[in-house]
Structure formats: C-alpha cells, structure tokens
Amino acid sequence: MAKAAPQLDTAALMQDVQRAMDDSAAVWQRYTCRLLTPMYGGGVEPGVVDRLMPIRATAIRGQLRAWWRLLNRRRTEYCREGKPDSALLFAAEREIWGGLGDEKTLAASKVVVRVEKMPQDLRLSPKDGTALGRMILSEAGTEVEWLSRRGPVEFVLALRIDAGGESILQALRMWASFGGLGARTRRGLGAVEVSDAQGDVLQATKDDWEAAGGTVGGMRDCFFDDYQSAVQAGVQKLIDFRQDAGLARGLGSGSRPGGSFWPEANAVRHLMRRARDKNRNVLDRAHPPPLLFPRALFGLPIVFQFKPDEKQGDPAPCALE
Structure with a gap:
C-alpha cells in the first residue's frame, strides 16, 4: 500500500534556511547600495524596469566579472613574453567565476552575489527633456520609463568570496565608481553609491584604475552640490x-542645423550610394570620403536620419549596429 507523502513544513524550512544563513554570516560581506541617478532598464527585457525584481544579482555579478577581466588582463601571471595571454586569463577567470561546459569542465562560481532588501513601492518616471533624458535613445514617439531617483532607492548587496580575494574587491570598487545598473551606465544612468558595513563609501583608488591601463580626467574648477548635477553637466559636455x-x-540657418563635421554622414552616403546634390562628390568611387564611424566608441546602435534631405536624394533612415 502506497504511503502518503509527508506534508512540507514551509515554516520550519524557512527557519532552517535562515539559521544556515546566520551561521554563515561570517563569510558574507554586505554593502549598502543607493541609486544616485535614474536607472534605465535593469530587468531581463532590455530597456524595461522590472517592477518585481528591478535589481538583479546576476546582472551585478556580470558587471563585477567584466571589471575583474579588465583589471587583471595585464597581470604578469596572465602574460607570456611580456604580452597579455587570453588563454591564461580565461583559465583564471573560469576558476574564480565559473563557466558552462560538459560534466568534466563545468565550473561553479566561487563568487556568490545576492541582493537583499529589494526596493519596493517603485515610482517610475517618463523620459524627460533633461540632458540625461535626451541620452536615452528610443524610436520616435516611443514612451520609455526609468526608475526615478526621487526618494531613497536602496538595497543590500551580499557577497561571498571563496576565491579571488582582493581582486574581487578591486572590481567592486571600480564598479561602484565607474559602473552602474541597467543600460546607458557610461552616460551616467544607474550610478550607485556603495558603502561598507562601517558606512565608508567605496571608491576606486589610483592603483585600481592604473591596473586597468586608464587615467581619470575631469572638468577643471567645476563643483556641484550633488551627484546628479555633476552627471548632467558631464553628459551635456x-x-x-x-x-x-x-x-x-x-x-545652419534658422531652426535647421548645419551639416555635421563628423565623417559618419558622408560615409553612410557613400556606402548606400545616395546623396543630395550638394554632397554628390562623396559618391566618387575613385576618391571615397573617410569611411570612419568614430562615434561608435560612445555606444551602439547609432541611428542616422537625413530628414528632410532624404527627399532630395539622401539615404533613408538607417542604423549602425
């Protein structure tokens, strides 16, 4: 005679889970994170704020892994004959961060990321006409929303580091100083302030950003009352x-802007074999214009619109992916 399955005691199970978490508290490092500028997206669907889980642990873990890779690519133990070796770096990264593979090569991550005290009562704001708002690229007429900075938006980031030690904390400091949450972080959106258990704000050190081969510049003699004002000024630049x-x-003349000094427009005209009369010279196959797209360094995609000149022979709207 078959026996009935025992009832699952969910309350007792939750107590066991909480007890295990408390017992392992010593191996967890907790940081308080506060959103400083509006966050765009952040959920599974690009450009959409997830109301149930606006802050994803997997996204933060991916950011930390990317910063780790950037910071460690020049370390001597990952170089051959004085040059960075991608195979050595990949092996070390896989050892710390894990990776997919078959039953013999599957590696579990030794850096565990958890988000606690997920923010509730979210208030989303529509795209506005500020400098930050204009930096959100969307199709004309599309309504977009971002997670507003109005009111405290805070959460707790819990880290368990079983390998990597100081190199993981270095990546955390770089992410806290120069990274963020969601999309358009390089343009100032989703910036976070990260504080440790003692209340000290994490900041990248000179050694941190020199390890990445970078330098830190700034706007001279500029002072701001708050973080968002500083980002607005930087984005406006x-x-x-x-x-x-x-x-x-x-x-230009009147409300119509003048022609761009950047090379992308003429490059598009040449590649698509369309140009208005005053730009017909760019179609010369023997003497093509510079086929360069330098603004791609600021992020992709770039949407090119020649209106109203497309009626005069210029290309139709297109995108650089």
Missing part, C-alpha cells in the same frame, strides 16, 4: 561634443 553648432556641426 558629451552632447555638445557630438552635436553642438559651431563645434560638431555648421551653424
């Missing part, structure tokens, strides 16, 4: 560098 009349493009 980027907008001006890319599009400002007299700097990145001609002065």
Whole structure:
C-alpha cells in the first residue's frame, strides 16, 4: 500500500534556511547600495524596469566579472613574453567565476552575489527633456520609463568570496565608481553609491584604475552640490561634443542645423550610394570620403536620419549596429 507523502513544513524550512544563513554570516560581506541617478532598464527585457525584481544579482555579478577581466588582463601571471595571454586569463577567470561546459569542465562560481532588501513601492518616471533624458535613445514617439531617483532607492548587496580575494574587491570598487545598473551606465544612468558595513563609501583608488591601463580626467574648477548635477553637466559636455553648432556641426540657418563635421554622414552616403546634390562628390568611387564611424566608441546602435534631405536624394533612415 502506497504511503502518503509527508506534508512540507514551509515554516520550519524557512527557519532552517535562515539559521544556515546566520551561521554563515561570517563569510558574507554586505554593502549598502543607493541609486544616485535614474536607472534605465535593469530587468531581463532590455530597456524595461522590472517592477518585481528591478535589481538583479546576476546582472551585478556580470558587471563585477567584466571589471575583474579588465583589471587583471595585464597581470604578469596572465602574460607570456611580456604580452597579455587570453588563454591564461580565461583559465583564471573560469576558476574564480565559473563557466558552462560538459560534466568534466563545468565550473561553479566561487563568487556568490545576492541582493537583499529589494526596493519596493517603485515610482517610475517618463523620459524627460533633461540632458540625461535626451541620452536615452528610443524610436520616435516611443514612451520609455526609468526608475526615478526621487526618494531613497536602496538595497543590500551580499557577497561571498571563496576565491579571488582582493581582486574581487578591486572590481567592486571600480564598479561602484565607474559602473552602474541597467543600460546607458557610461552616460551616467544607474550610478550607485556603495558603502561598507562601517558606512565608508567605496571608491576606486589610483592603483585600481592604473591596473586597468586608464587615467581619470575631469572638468577643471567645476563643483556641484550633488551627484546628479555633476552627471548632467558631464553628459551635456558629451552632447555638445557630438552635436553642438559651431563645434560638431555648421551653424545652419534658422531652426535647421548645419551639416555635421563628423565623417559618419558622408560615409553612410557613400556606402548606400545616395546623396543630395550638394554632397554628390562623396559618391566618387575613385576618391571615397573617410569611411570612419568614430562615434561608435560612445555606444551602439547609432541611428542616422537625413530628414528632410532624404527627399532630395539622401539615404533613408538607417542604423549602425
């Protein structure tokens, strides 16, 4: 005679889980994270704020892994004949961070990331006309929302580091200083302030960013009352560098902007074999214009729109992927 399966005591199970977590508290390091600028996206679906799980542990773990890779690629133990060796770096990365494979090569991560005290009562804001708002690229007329910075948006980041030690904390400091959550982090969105158990804010050190082969620049003699004002000013500098009349493009006439001084527009015209009369010279196959897309360094995709010039022979809207 078959026996009935015992009832699962969920309350007791939760107590056991909590007891195990408390017993292992010494191996967990906890950090308080506060959102400093609006966050765009962050969920499984790109560009969409997940109301149930706006902050994903897997996303943070991926960010830390990317920073670890950047910081360690020049270490002597991962070099051959004085040059970085990708095979050595990959083997070390897999040993710490894990990776997929068959039953013989499958490796579990030795860095465990957990998000605690997930923010609730989310208030989303529509895209606005600020510098940060204009840096969110979306199709014309598309309504986008971001997780507003209005009000405290905080969570606790718990880390269990079983390998890698200081190199993982170095990646954490770099992420806290220069990274963020969601999309468009290089443009100032999703910036976070990370504090340790003593309340000290984590900041990248000179050794940290020199390990990545980088230098830190800044706007001289600029002081701001808060983080978001500083990011707004920095993003506005980027907008001006890319599009400002007299700097990145001609002065134009009236409300119509002048032609761009950047090479992308003429490169598109040449590649698509379409150009209005005043730009017909770029179609010359014997003397093509520079086929360069330098603004790709600021992020992709780039949407090119020649309106209203497409009626005069310029290319239709297209995107650089």
